[in-house]
Amino acid sequence: MSDHTLDLAVILGSVRDGRFGSVAAKWFADKAHQHGQFKVNLIDLAETPLPLELGSQPPEMAPLTEKLATADAFVVVTPEYNHSFPASIKSLVDWHFVEWRAKPIGFVSYGGIAGGSRAVEQLRLVFAEMHAVTVRDSVSFANYWELFDADGRLVEPEGPNGAAKILLDQLAWWGAALHDARLANPYTVND
Ligand SMILES: Cc1cc2nc3c(=O)[nH]c(=O)nc-3n(C[C@H](O)[C@H](O)[C@H](O)COP(=O)(O)O)c2cc1C
Numbered sequence: 001m002s003d004h005t006l007d008l009a010v011i012l013g014s015v016r017d018g019r020f021g022s023v024a025a026k027w028f029a030d031k032a033h034q035h036g037q038f039k040v041n042l043i044d045l046a047e048t049p050l051p052l053e054l055g056s057q058p059p060e061m062a063p064l065t066e067k068l069a070t071a072d073a074f075v076v077v078t079p080e081y082n083h084s085f086p087a088s089i090k091s092l093v094d095w096h097f098v099e100w101r102a103k104p105i106g107f108v109s110y111g112g113i114a115g116g117s118r119a120v121e122q123l124r125l126v127f128a129e130m131h132a133v134t135v136r137d138s139v140s141f142a143n144y145w146e147l148f149d150a151d152g153r154l155v156e157p158e159g160p161n162g163a164a165k166i167l168l169d170q171l172a173w174w175g176a177a178l179h180d181a182r183l184a185n186p187y188t189v190n191d
Helices: 021-035 059-070 087-094 117-129 158-184
Strands: 006-012 038-044 073-079 104-111 139-142
Touching (some): 006 059
Parallel strands (some): 006 038, 104 139
């Protein structure tokens, strides 16, 4: 496989005021920088309007779309809202299609007792429809308010750091393999 530096888009999915998502996304983006195989791009969905009414793409969405298009891999940072993922993430998915295709996607989730895992399992179904490949391992913060201090630092970082490394290793493998495959043979199935 080529040694191309992979472009990793870390998507901060929660858009509400006072969100915890920014803590989780910044923590993971730092881990991805430190991993060494990625150029990391943090995408904050709160910065771009994602209208519910689908149609012609608003011009202000173009920079976001370009970031998705150039990404070799994605990590979606998601909370769990009513046993699913937030509408902001569904809207992002629905406004795009080819940008997800033949690329790997990983997850960082958080919430109460389930750690956001119900949101992640539902996102796997959605991304299958996009011809994306979700990787097996994820990072999950159950009862996250017990795990981070007031400065947004993990009280006991070893476990989450290890989980992040496993996720990033899987994204690096799939990211490189699919990058090379897309170059050699553009993915046009079902075009
Ligand atoms: C509309 C709504 C629904 C929620 N439903 C769940 C849930 O089903 N499971 C859960 O673990 N937490 C749930 N929570 C609590 C969230 O895990 C918690 O508010 C978390 O901080 C949300 O992420 P955010 O701060 O990044 O938006 C819910 C929160 C909201 C606002």
